[in-house]
Amino acid sequence: MVSAVFHAPLDIPQEAPQxxxxxxxxxxxxxxxxLESSQAVGRRAPRDWSALPRAFWLAVxxxxxxxxxxxxxxxxxxxxxxxxxxxPKDTWLQAVEVFSDPFYRNGPNDQGVGWNVLMSLQRVAxxxxxxxxxxxxxxxxxxxxxxxxxxFNPLISLLRPVSPLAWLPIGLLVFKGANPAAIWTIFICxxxxxxxxxxxxxxxxxQDYLNVARVLNLSEWKVLTKILFPSVLPYMLTGVRLxxxxxxxxxxxxxxxxxxxxxxxxxxxxxxNLNVKNIIIAIFVIGIVGLLLEAALVKLATAFTFEEVxx
Amino acid sequence: xxxxxxTKFIEVQGVEQTFKTAKGLFPALQGINLTxxxxxxxxxxxxSGCGKSTLLNxxxxxxxPTHGAxxxxxxxxxxxxxxxxxxxxxxSLLPWLTCFDNIHLAVERVFGSKEGKAQLKxxxxxxxxxxxxxxxxxxxxxxxxxxxxxxxxxxxxxxxxPQVLLMDEPFGALDALTRAKxxxxxxxIVARTHSTVVMVTHDVDEAVLLSDKIVMMxxxxxxxxxxxLHVELPRPRKRVELAEDPRYVHYRKAVIxxxxxxxxxxxxxx
Numbered sequence: 419m420v421s422a423v424f425h426a427p428l429d430i431p432q433e434a435p436q437x438x439x440x441x442x443x444x445x446x447x448x449x450x451x452x453l454e455s456s457q458a459v460g461r462r463a464p465r466d467w468s469a470l471p472r473a474f475w476l477a478v479x480x481x482x483x484x485x486x487x488x489x490x491x492x493x494x495x496x497x498x499x500x501x502x503x504x505x506p507k508d509t510w511l512q513a514v515e516v517f518s519d520p521f522y523r524n525g526p527n528d529q530g531v532g533w534n535v536l537m538s539l540q541r542v543a544x545x546x547x548x549x550x551x552x553x554x555x556x557x558x559x560x561x562x563x564x565x566x567x568x569x570f571n572p573l574i575s576l577l578r579p580v581s582p583l584a585w586l587p588i589g590l591l592v593f594k595g596a597n598p599a600a601i602w603t604i605f606i607c608x609x610x611x612x613x614x615x616x617x618x619x620x621x622x623x624x625q626d627y628l629n630v631a632r633v634l635n636l637s638e639w640k641v642l643t644k645i646l647f648p649s650v651l652p653y654m655l656t657g658v659r660l661x662x663x664x665x666x667x668x669x670x671x672x673x674x675x676x677x678x679x680x681x682x683x684x685x686x687x688x689x690x691n692l693n694v695k696n697i698i699i700a701i702f703v704i705g706i707v708g709l710l711l712e713a714a715l716v717k718l719a720t721a722f723t724f725e726e727v728x729x
Numbered sequence: 730x731x732x733x734x735x736t737k738f739i740e741v742q743g744v745e746q747t748f749k750t751a752k753g754l755f756p757a758l759q760g761i762n763l764t765x766x767x768x769x770x771x772x773x774x775x776x777s778g779c780g781k782s783t784l785l786n787x788x789x790x791x792x793x794p795t796h797g798a799x800x801x802x803x804x805x806x807x808x809x810x811x812x813x814x815x816x817x818x819x820x821s822l823l824p825w826l827t828c829f830d831n832i833h834l835a836v837e838r839v840f841g842s843k844e845g846k847a848q849l850k851x852x853x854x855x856x857x858x859x860x861x862x863x864x865x866x867x868x869x870x871x872x873x874x875x876x877x878x879x880x881x882x883x884x885x886x887x888x889x890x891p892q893v894l895l896m897d898e899p900f901g902a903l904d905a906l907t908r909a910k911x912x913x914x915x916x917x918i919v920a921r922t923h924s925t926v927v928m929v930t931h932d933v934d935e936a937v938l939l940s941d942k943i944v945m946m947x948x949x950x951x952x953x954x955x956x957x958l959h960v961e962l963p964r965p966r967k968r969v970e971l972a973e974d975p976r977y978v979h980y981r982k983a984v985i986x987x988x989x990x991x992x993x994x995x996x997x998x999x
Contacts (some may be wrong), residue, residue, distance in 0.1 A: 626821040
């Protein structure tokens with residue numbers, strides 16, 4: 419159904435530009451420069467279009483098929499369970515309603531989805547920011563000094579596999595509040611990838627660059643800013659990406675347990691209200707926000723990766 | 730004997746270098762004795778794995794010998810320093826800095842405490858001009874060719890006004906034409922700056938063309954200096970004229986004879 423909608427409009431422009439281009443060429447040959455320049459824009463565009471469809475289809479069609487499959491399966495599931503799982507159409511209508519006013523406030527336990535997402539993002543930002551503040555310098559120190567590396571490796575190996583949610587009670591005990599406890603959980607889960615990746619990056623700085631530093635007899639500060647930091651940056655950004663990804667996974671679970679305002683709490687609240695449509699909407703919202711976070715960080719990482727470092 | 734050649738500038742005294750490997754101790758160098766005079770161009774030649782680079786790293790101070798001593802200007806070499814600039818085999822430019830900044834990093838370190846910003850910039854520009862790369866100053870190493878990168882590496886080393894220039898197969902990774910061009914440029918630069926140069930090479934023509942003294946090394950393990958050949962060709966040397974010069978042919982033959990007859994490389998199973 420989805421592909422049928424896209425099929426019709428694309429077939430027509432594929433042939434149309436050919437005709438326009440052929441009619442135009444004798445005019446430009448006569449050397450009407452003003453005409454040519456003003457027409458060039460109009461003429462070039464359809465030419466590109468004629469080359470576009472193949473690439474366009476390859477780029478757009480498969481993802482649309484994937485989404486179509488998801489929606490199709492969902493529709494089948496909905497109809498076979500007799501509507502206990504709402505249909506895609508009902509959910510869509512509900513989503514339009516939910517997003518028509520995402521920033522309303524009716525008391526502390528009834529706020530718009532926008533507020534919930536923003537609150538969750540805020541917790542992730544604070545917890546992740548604190549983790550970066552501690553984890554990145556710690557990673558540098560562990561990577562640079564063998565003693566620290568041997569000292570902390572057993573600790574990291576022991577604590578890293580622990581589910582961050584296991585730290586939640588400790589957070590509640592120490593900070594005596596739901597919000598700081600959730601931030602604490604995010605802090606714990608996002609610190610490990612940053613420490614480990616930064617340390618690995620420091621250990622993998624090419625010996626050549628360190629030899630340059632030794633021959634030039636650079637100060638420790640110059641070594642850090644001109645050699646270590648730039649060559650560790652790609653590793654560090656990988657750590658950041660993994661950390662943000664994990665943090666976004668964990669915040670939903672943490673908020674389900676702590677309550678308050680947040681996307682995880684929203685899911686749990688809607689479950690208590692038996693509003694399955696909103697739960698499905700929340701799943702999509704969580705997915706899309708996670709996707710955007712990931713895409714932004716990948717873009718950041720490629721901007722700071724240099725040719726020789728990649729190879 | 731020439732007066733300048735009699736002065737000892739770099740002295741290598743009974744140096745032995747042993748590496749610890751997974752299979753036990755590996756004796757790389759043994760009984761190395763060598764003196765290099767100020768302004769002398771010395772080539773270290775030998776088959777791969779004979780410890781040429783190991784010896785160069787020792788002179789650079791990047792590694793310390795197991796036994797023996799190395800002196801530079803009558804002082805023991807304790808570690809690397811900007812007075813002994815190294816041109817690395819793979820250029821080792823920092824890919825996140827422009828060519829200008831790569832050189833400027835070295836200039837700033839050596840002269841930063843004595844000179845102003847304008848002077849430092851002038852020195853960097855001069856180093857770029859020396860290797861004919863003024864136009865590429867604002868490019869990153871990833872955007873220029875291999876030959877250009879190696880020239881930036883040489884410019885970086887020269888910009889420090891080192892007492893000794895240590896080059897580890899600087900042109901090894903380049904094609905023959907680019908290599909010849911850079912050799913000519915190096916001859917020209919060394920003639921102007923009167924640098925003391927120690928260069929590791931495996932190229933016989935390069936060694937004869939450039940150096941005053943060719944240090945030929947025996948095969949490892951436990952490599953040592955097999956023979957030292959003094960190349961007494963007049964400078965400035967011109968590649969094309971030398972090609973038919975009987976003395977050039979003689980020196981070339983001497984090196985080849987050493988490398989391929991007396992020290993014929995035994996291929997070991999890797």
